[in-house]
Amino acid sequence: MMEKGNGAERAKIETIREVFQYLRQFKGRTFVIKIDFTVIDDPHFPVFITDVARLHESGIRIVLVPGAKERIDQILGVYSIQDRIIRGVRATSAEAMPFIMMAAFDVANRLMTSLSGSDINAVIGNWIRARGMGVVDGVDFESAGIVERVLTDRLRAVMDNGFIPILPCIGWNALGRPYNLPSNELAAITASRLGAEKLFFITAGPGFSVPEYQVPDGVPLSPSGGISNFSLPDLERFFALNPGREELDLLDKARRACEAGVERVHILDGRVDGALLKEIFSNLGSGTMVYSNRYSGIRPMRRNETIDVLRVMKPFVERGILLPRTEETLAESHGDFIVFEVDDAIHASAALHRYPDGVGEIAAVAVDEQYSHLGVGPRLIGYLCDRARRMGLSRVFVLTTQTADWFLKQGFEEADLSSLPEKKRAAYDLSRRSRILIKNLS
Numbered sequence: 001m002m003e004k005g006n007g008a009e010r011a012k013i014e015t016i017r018e019v020f021q022y023l024r025q026f027k028g029r030t031f032v033i034k035i036d037f038t039v040i041d042d043p044h045f046p047v048f049i050t051d052v053a054r055l056h057e058s059g060i061r062i063v064l065v066p067g068a069k070e071r072i073d074q075i076l077g078v079y080s081i082q083d084r085i086i087r088g089v090r091a092t093s094a095e096a097m098p099f100i101m102m103a104a105f106d107v108a109n110r111l112m113t114s115l116s117g118s119d120i121n122a123v124i125g126n127w128i129r130a131r132g133m134g135v136v137d138g139v140d141f142e143s144a145g146i147v148e149r150v151l152t153d154r155l156r157a158v159m160d161n162g163f164i165p166i167l168p169c170i171g172w173n174a175l176g177r178p179y180n181l182p183s184n185e186l187a188a189i190t191a192s193r194l195g196a197e198k199l200f201f202i203t204a205g206p207g208f209s210v211p212e213y214q215v216p217d218g219v220p221l222s223p224s225g226g227i228s229n230f231s232l233p234d235l236e237r238f239f240a241l242n243p244g245r246e247e248l249d250l251l252d253k254a255r256r257a258c259e260a261g262v263e264r265v266h267i268l269d270g271r272v273d274g275a276l277l278k279e280i281f282s283n284l285g286s287g288t289m290v291y292s293n294r295y296s297g298i299r300p301m302r303r304n305e306t307i308d309v310l311r312v313m314k315p316f317v318e319r320g321i322l323l324p325r326t327e328e329t330l331a332e333s334h335g336d337f338i339v340f341e342v343d344d345a346i347h348a349s350a351a352l353h354r355y356p357d358g359v360g361e362i363a364a365v366a367v368d369e370q371y372s373h374l375g376v377g378p379r380l381i382g383y384l385c386d387r388a389r390r391m392g393l394s395r396v397f398v399l400t401t402q403t404a405d406w407f408l409k410q411g412f413e414e415a416d417l418s419s420l421p422e423k424k425r426a427a428y429d430l431s432r433r434s435r436i437l438i439k440n441l442s
């Protein structure tokens with residue numbers, strides 16, 4: 001008979017089993033970790049970075065984004081260079097830019113050096129394409145930039161080769177001009193473009209707790225009064241109850257990352273021993289988590305959005321992957337269409353058309369290039385299958401010339417002409433030779 005051991009031993013073994021389970025779940029997944037400079041500058045940082053190194057060794061793909069705000073302040077102070085912070089953004093003068101780059105690379109360098117102590121290879125790189133913010137409401141932000149593109153393929157190649165990429169808060173335009181980027185935003189955008197499993201904001205702050213903030217009913221609190229987690233609707237209610245608080249910008253970035261496909265964003269105090277490990281390897285968590293539901297960002301198309309949807313479909317129509325549609329045909333069946341929206345812009349669309357006898361057709365699935373590979377397509381299909389079930393349909397089919405393999409991955413199966421509803425069979429264009437795929441919804 002198996003000996004059970006005493007209570008403390010059993011608890012330890014259960015913890016080890018729990019860790020194995022999480023390791024299996026996260027192996028090969030990407031975590032983007034933004035670390036505030038105050039944490040990097042803290043005497044306990046070597047302990048924190050050793051934990052990061054161990055995560056990397058266990059097969060989790062890590063991307064590090066060091067914050068440089070306080071280091072930039074220090075360096076500008078030393079050289080007596082004035083700058084202006086306007087609505088939380090540093091309006092970066094040409095004079096300040098070389099010093100900002102010095103600070104950004106100094107902080108990135110510190111991270112790389114501390115990883116060397118754990119025998120981990122890291123690379124600091126220029127994977128961010130940026131452009132200037134320009135003049136906003138009469139304020140010239142000069143060398144302050146916004147992220148235009150993350151060179152995800154190149155970042156992935158670096159991780160495939162076993163390195164940890166470190167992204168300083170600098171981006172470059174196509175001509176090589178550098179721009180100063182807000183690192184929280186940089187981390188949030190990088191996480192969404194990489195399709196990261198998790199995004200961490202490692203801060204040295206006290207977190208969000210009562211009575212500092214008005215907390216909506218039903219939001220879970222830790223025993224110390226800290227807010228454990230927010231669903232996106234809870235977060236909206238929280239913002240409404242706590243207007244005009246600039247420090248909530250971090251939660252806003254977390255919300256945007258979730259809306260762009262990152263399922264979980266964690267805000268942790270990096271000075272607390274083991275905060276990162278507790279968050280990843282236990283179901284207790286330690287800071288504040290913002291999580292999205294699987295279908296956030298997806299909603300029915302509005303009547304006035306036909307042009308936006310045609311724009312998303314256009315490149316695929318031009319390549320003969322999708323059938324052409326007009327504004328009129330789209331308007332006629334606008335109730336069938338759904339869209340995926342981020343920051344007021346539509347980046348993907350799809351439709352479910354109903355046929356008699358409990359059958360539906362999934363059509364016009366299109367995800368724009370900028371948001372491809374992030375799981376948006378599978379979420380659109382999941383949303384439409386749920387919609388079909390609620391409509392009482394028992395199966396959905398799709399006709400496709402070039403995307404059959406992808407639909408097979410989404411649980412569809414090959415079928416023939418006889419399985420189509422009569423009306424569709426009659427309209428089937430033999431010359432197009434589309435493949436027919438079906439998914440049972442039971």
Ligand SMILES: CC(C)(COP(=O)(O)OP(=O)(O)OC[C@H]1O[C@@H](n2cnc3c(N)ncnc32)[C@H](O)[C@@H]1OP(=O)(O)O)[C@@H](O)C(=O)NCCC(=O)NCCS
Nearest residue numbers: 316363364365366367372373374375376377402403405406
């Ligand atoms: C196919 C499509 C909907 C996928 O959307 P997505 O949000 O990028 O989906 P995923 O997140 O699952 O990523 C796509 C994955 O499928 C693969 N894929 C893309 N197109 C594929 C195709 N035609 N056949 C097989 N696999 C394909 C990609 O390589 C990627 O794999 P990876 O993540 O291992 O790199 C999108 O690429 C698209 O809009 N294609 C053009 C329109 C189309 O074919 N519509 C379907 C006919 S109705």
